[in-house]
Amino acid sequence: MTTPRDLFLVTVYDAAARPVEQGDLSLALAGAELVDLIDAGAVTLDGDLMVPAPQGATGDRLLDEAAAALKREAPYESVEDWLWRRGRGLGAAYLDALEGDGTVVAQQPRRRWLPLPTGRTEPSDSPERAGAHERWTSGEPVLAALAAAVGVRDEAAKDLAGTAPDATVTVVAAVNDAVTELAAVRQRREIEDAAFDNVWRGL
Numbered sequence: 001m002t003t004p005r006d007l008f009l010v011t012v013y014d015a016a017a018r019p020v021e022q023g024d025l026s027l028a029l030a031g032a033e034l035v036d037l038i039d040a041g042a043v044t045l046d047g048d049l050m051v052p053a054p055q056g057a058t059g060d061r062l063l064d065e066a067a068a069a070l071k072r073e074a075p076y077e078s079v080e081d082w083l084w085r086r087g088r089g090l091g092a093a094y095l096d097a098l099e100g101d102g103t104v105v106a107q108q109p110r111r112r113w114l115p116l117p118t119g120r121t122e123p124s125d126s127p128e129r130a131g132a133h134e135r136w137t138s139g140e141p142v143l144a145a146l147a148a149a150v151g152v153r154d155e156a157a158k159d160l161a162g163t164a165p166d167a168t169v170t171v172v173a174a175v176n177d178a179v180t181e182l183a184a185v186r187q188r189r190e191i192e193d194a195a196f197d198n199v200w201r202g203l
Contacts, residue, residue, distance in 0.1 A: 002060050004032035006132040006143055008094045009103070011152050014136050021186075022091045024150040024179045029094055030087035031175035032146055033066040034079065038167050042067045045167040048174070049076040062097055079174040087178075103128045142168060149175045 007028060011020050034050070036058070037043045043052045052070040069086060071077045077085075098104040103126055135143050145160040149172065160172060 001128045001131050002032070002058075002063055003036045003143065003146070004029045004062065004090075004094060005060075005098065005103070005128070006135050007032045007146050008091070008098065009129060009132040010136040010143065011147055011150060014133060018152045020150045020152060021182075023087075023182050026087040026090040027083050027178045027182065028146050028150050028175050029090045030066075030083045031079075031149075031171050031178075033063060033086065034082060034171050035142060035146075035168050036063055037067055037070075038165070038171070043070060045079070045170055046076070048079045048170060050079060050082060051076055062093065079171055080178060083174060083178045101128075102126065142172070145172045146175060149179050151179075 008025070011025060011028075034043070038045070040058055040063075041053055042055065042058065043050050045051070050070060052067075052072050055067050055070075058064050058067060066086060095104065136147075141160050141163045145164075160169060164172075
C-alpha cells in the first residue's frame with residue numbers, strides 16, 4: 001500500500017467521527033503522493049521546486065499517473081502549485097481505485113457528486129486495510145502529520161520534525177498551508193453567501 005491509499009483509509013474510516021472535507025483530503029492525497037515519489041527517487045526538491053528524475057514504474061497505478069504528471073522541464077513546479085493541480089478531484093480517484101481493487105466495498109450506490117463514502121462503503125478485511133490500520137494506530141509520523149493537516153489528529157503535526165527527511169517536512173508544511181488557504185476560501189464564500197441572503201431578505 002502507498003501513503004495516499006493508507007491516508008484515504010484512515011481519514012475516512014478510522015477517523016470517521018471527525019469527517020474531513022473532500023477538498024482538504026484531495027490536497028493531502030496529492031501531498032502523500034509526492035512523499036512517496038520522493039521516497040521512490042522519482043522526484044527531488046530544490047527548495048520548494050519539484051525536480052523530476054527519469055520516470056520508472058512505481059507499481060501503483062495512481063502513483064504512476066502522478067509521476068507522469070510531473071513537469072519535466074524548467075521552470076519546475078512548486079510543491080504548492082502541484083498540490084492544487086494534482087489534488088483536483090483526487091479523493092474521488094482514490095475511492096474509485098480502492099473500490100476497483102476490492103479494498104473498499106460499496107454498501108449502496110454512490111452518487112458521483114458525493115465522493116466521500118462514509119456510511120455508503122466500508123473497508124474490506126484485507127491485508128491492505130490491516131496495514132493502513134496498523135500504520136495509523138502506531139502513530140507513524142508522516143501518515144499522522146498528513147492526517148493532522150486535514151484535522152483528524154490534532155497532536156500529530158508536532159511529532160514530524162526531526163523524524164522525517166527535510167523534503168517530507170516541506171511537503172507536509174505545504175499541505176498544511178494549502179488546507180488553511182482552502183478553509184479561508186470557504187469562510188469568505190460563507191460570508192458572501194450570508195450577505196447575499198441578507199440583501200434578499202431586505203427587499
